[in-house]
Amino acid sequence: xxxxxxxxxxxxxxxxxxxxxxxxxxxxxxxxxxxxxxxxxxxxxxxxxxxxxxxxxxxxxxxxxxxxxxxxxxxxxxxxxxxxxxxxxxxxxxxxxxxxxxxxxxxxxxxxxxxxx
Ligand code: 5GP
Ligand code: ZN
Numbered sequence: 001x002x003x004x005x006x007x008x009x010x011x012x013x014x015x016x017x018x019x020x021x022x023x024x025x026x027x028x029x030x031x032x033x034x035x036x037x038x039x040x041x042x043x044x045x046x047x048x049x050x051x052x053x054x055x056x057x058x059x060x061x062x063x064x065x066x067x068x069x070x071x072x073x074x075x076x077x078x079x080x081x082x083x084x085x086x087x088x089x090x091x092x093x094x095x096x097x098x099x100x101x102x103x104x105x106x107x108x109x110x111x112x113x114x115x116x117x
Pocket of ligand 2: 001002003004005006043044045092093
């Protein structure tokens, strides 16, 4: 069972922000912004590439509710899903990173195959 499924069924504790029958939002253990929340479906889905449009349709208002609940719906936020190896996905259970609480930098650097070190 993946670590996010263990969080869903309570085997691993989490700092829950918002919950519904189908979705869970909790604080990232290693925040990369003042607000860094992970938003997941309770049902295991590997990644964005295989999620159904129906699940995404249900997930959209839940994500919007999370932003409102933590008070960044007006100030703004970034929503990211890392998909697969090149996308840097480390946990293979679909999740959206909601980052906010400060003006974020925009940096999508990639590993340069020509660099000498
Ligand atoms: P990915 O790199 O797959 O897009 O993101 C995985 C995220 O999960 C990372 O930001 C990492 O900090 C977070 N993470 C990994 N393990 C745990 C955990 O046990 N609890 C919580 N709350 N976050 C975790
Ligand atoms: Zn899972």
